[in-house]
Amino acid sequence: MAGITIAGVSKIYTGGVKAVKSVSIDIADGEFIVLVGPSGCGKSTLLRMVAGLEAISEGEVSIGNRVVNRMEPAERDIAMVFQNYALYPHMTVYQNLAYGLKNRGTPKAEIEARVAEAARMLEIGPYLERKPRALSGGQRQRVAMGRAIVRKPAAFLFDEPLSNLDAKLRVSMRGEIKRLQRRLGTTSIYVTHDQLEAMTLADRLVVLNGGEIEQIGSPLEVYHAPASTFVASFIGSPAMNLVSGELHGDKLAIGPALIDLHGKAPASGPVTVGLRAEDLHLARPGEAAFAFKLDYIEELGAQRLVHGHVGDQLLTASLPTEMDIADELMLAIDADRLHFFTTATGKRIGDGYAARTPQAARQVSHA
Amino acid sequence: MVENRPFLTFLTHAFLILGFVIVALPVYVAIIASTHDVATLMSNTVPLWPGSHFIENYSEILTGASAANGLPNYSHMALNSLVMAVVITVGKITISILSAFAIVYFRFPFRQLAFWIIFVTLMLPVEVRIMPTYKIVADLGMLNSWAGLTIPLIASATATFLFRQFFMTVPDEMLEAARVDGAGPMKFFWDILLPLSRTNIGALCVILFIYGWVQYLWPMLVTTDPGYYTLMMGMKRMVTVQDGVIQWQLVMAGAVLAMLPPILLVIFMQRLFIRGLTETEK
Numbered sequence: 001m002a003g004i005t006i007a008g009v010s011k012i013y014t015g016g017v018k019a020v021k022s023v024s025i026d027i028a029d030g031e032f033i034v035l036v037g038p039s040g041c042g043k044s045t046l047l048r049m050v051a052g053l054e055a056i057s058e059g060e061v062s063i064g065n066r067v068v069n070r071m072e073p074a075e076r077d078i079a080m081v082f083q084n085y086a087l088y089p090h091m092t093v094y095q096n097l098a099y100g101l102k103n104r105g106t107p108k109a110e111i112e113a114r115v116a117e118a119a120r121m122l123e124i125g126p127y128l129e130r131k132p133r134a135l136s137g138g139q140r141q142r143v144a145m146g147r148a149i150v151r152k153p154a155a156f157l158f159d160e161p162l163s164n165l166d167a168k169l170r171v172s173m174r175g176e177i178k179r180l181q182r183r184l185g186t187t188s189i190y191v192t193h194d195q196l197e198a199m200t201l202a203d204r205l206v207v208l209n210g211g212e213i214e215q216i217g218s219p220l221e222v223y224h225a226p227a228s229t230f231v232a233s234f235i236g237s238p239a240m241n242l243v244s245g246e247l248h249g250d251k252l253a254i255g256p257a258l259i260d261l262h263g264k265a266p267a268s269g270p271v272t273v274g275l276r277a278e279d280l281h282l283a284r285p286g287e288a289a290f291a292f293k294l295d296y297i298e299e300l301g302a303q304r305l306v307h308g309h310v311g312d313q314l315l316t317a318s319l320p321t322e323m324d325i326a327d328e329l330m331l332a333i334d335a336d337r338l339h340f341f342t343t344a345t346g347k348r349i350g351d352g353y354a355a356r357t358p359q360a361a362r363q364v365s366h367a
Numbered sequence: 368m369v370e371n372r373p374f375l376t377f378l379t380h381a382f383l384i385l386g387f388v389i390v391a392l393p394v395y396v397a398i399i400a401s402t403h404d405v406a407t408l409m410s411n412t413v414p415l416w417p418g419s420h421f422i423e424n425y426s427e428i429l430t431g432a433s434a435a436n437g438l439p440n441y442s443h444m445a446l447n448s449l450v451m452a453v454v455i456t457v458g459k460i461t462i463s464i465l466s467a468f469a470i471v472y473f474r475f476p477f478r479q480l481a482f483w484i485i486f487v488t489l490m491l492p493v494e495v496r497i498m499p500t501y502k503i504v505a506d507l508g509m510l511n512s513w514a515g516l517t518i519p520l521i522a523s524a525t526a527t528f529l530f531r532q533f534f535m536t537v538p539d540e541m542l543e544a545a546r547v548d549g550a551g552p553m554k555f556f557w558d559i560l561l562p563l564s565r566t567n568i569g570a571l572c573v574i575l576f577i578y579g580w581v582q583y584l585w586p587m588l589v590t591t592d593p594g595y596y597t598l599m600m601g602m603k604r605m606v607t608v609q610d611g612v613i614q615w616q617l618v619m620a621g622a623v624l625a626m627l628p629p630i631l632l633v634i635f636m637q638r639l640f641i642r643g644l645t646e647t648e649k
Contacts, residue, residue, distance in 0.1 A: 053543050073543070074546060
């Protein structure tokens with residue numbers, strides 16, 4: 001059990017390309033951290049530097065107060081789960097699980113006990129004598145996790161472990177990883193490009209873009225108060241609508257539409273406005289509304305996504321399914337649900353919704 | 368390609384059978400000739416049906432004190448061939464798997480250059496570099512020795528190249544998982560890479576054993592002591608008798624026996640052999 005400190009860590013490849021730019025994250029003991037970002041954002045590189053598979057160009061990584069920069073992966077007391085599982089194909093499941101313990105000179109009886117325990121936890125007991133070849137994708141995934149669990153490491157590192165599974169299995173394995181991590185209380189770093197996976201698993205999310213941290217926060221903080229237009233468009237599905245608007249005193253103009261901010265304008269002049277699809281609703285009688293021209297509708301069952309435009313800017317709204325949709329609608333949004341970003345840098349202006357509402361309880365457990 | 372034309376089927380089979388006959392006929396003649404006595408074979412007509420001297424010929428070649436004038440007996444030469452083929456096989460595989468391991472998994476200066484130097488030797492067969500090689504072996508005093516017979520043939524690029532190609536198909540995560548599991552480089556090699564290479568090693572064993580078994584030119588150059596004669600040299604010398612009758616029935620019996628080890632090896636290693644050449648197990 002240990003926390004992990006990443007202090008000013010950079011990765012500079014020969015040729016001067018900076019894949020990770022001076023990233024600092026403090027990870028508490030038992031915390032589940034998800035690194036999320038588009039491909040090429042440096043999230044895997046960062047994880048591999050923590051694992052010791054990639055040399056650290058600048059900065060310091062400590063695991064449980066030990067600086068591990070110069071240590072081999074095996075000495076860092078971590079376990080890693082790879083995207084393609086990386087099980088040893090010529091060894092049985094049992095041997096796969098036992099290999100790391102054997103290399104550390106763990107007594108045989110202890111190995112047997114730990115493998116049995118991990119097998120029970122992951123329900124892979126019946127397959128212990130099989131080769132990985134004879135297992136399904138989900139079972140291989142469990143074995144890969146078992147290999148991490150038996151070692152009882154200070155930290156688990158997950159490198160997109162679910163991306164090789166089909167959609168349904170991914171959801172169930174996601175739940176299992178979360179449950180397992182809660183139960184073992186082991187500090188974990190999890191890398192993914194899937195924002196849904198990130199939202200559902202994380203105690204805290206780290207959104208990375210171009211090798212830099214865009215935002216660190218709990219899933220709800222990041223969702224309700226994205227720090228930049230990048231985070232706003234990356235986290236949440238459908239992506240947050242980002243339109244350009246202009247603040248005139250107390251009014252926000254989006255194309256021809258005017259929205260009254262009731263004295264909550266955080267700035268003036270041109271801004272980028274963020275509107276979550278589910279915050280938009282059909283205007284009630286007497287409510288200030290703006291005209292929305294319908295392009296097409298996506299039915300999702302529970303709600304429908306209505307795509308169209310306001311003026312010449314595209315907008316997506318999430319509306320209930322029970323009502324008829326006309327070609328032209330009047331939509332409205334509560335002024336405090338609006339997000340404002342500077343047009344120049346895309347950085348957030350003002351607080352988010354979450355900051356003004358009772359915050360969802362942070363769920364860092366030490367079970 | 369799926370074709371259903373009877374005539375085409377007939378034609379392809381006809382070609383197949385023709386090809387088989389062309390390849391098999393000399394072998395057949397050798398087997399037949401090894402069952403006749405010398406008088407029948409010298410009578411200008413090649414017999415096509417088995418004769419009655421099978422046991423006699425084979426027991427003579429196997430038990431005779433000398434296969435022909437000045438030659439050691441047959442089993443001694445067979446043993447020499449076997450030792451040479453096995454040493455070459457084991458030596459080549461050991462050296463090439465280790466050098467491929469170094470080239471693929473270690474970062475050191477001139478790594479690519481090292482690979483290309485090894486690779487270039489592929490383009491120079493033994494025959495082309497045989498004179499300089501002979502000079503070196505002679506200068507080192509390795510003529511008429513096991514070392515002289517085998518070491519120059521062990522240095523090989525083919526196997527290095529094959530292992531390199533195979534190692535490059537092994538996912539990097541395998542190495543990384545092993546590192547996280549606390550395996551050092553050699554432990555990774557023994558515990559993971561070597562077992563994964565099993566089928567490739569099997570295929571190479573077959574190829575290299577046959578390569579060593581049929582060596583003729585090199586052993587002829589470096590050995591003058593009959594004690595080091597291999598089968599292939601011995602067979603040749605049995606035919607070059609100065610005065611007297613060539614014992615064709617014994618030559619043929621010897622040739623048939625000499626064909627057996629490679630054939631047996633191919634038969635027993637066939638499954639491994641084909642898998643090693645075609646399948647990359649991951």
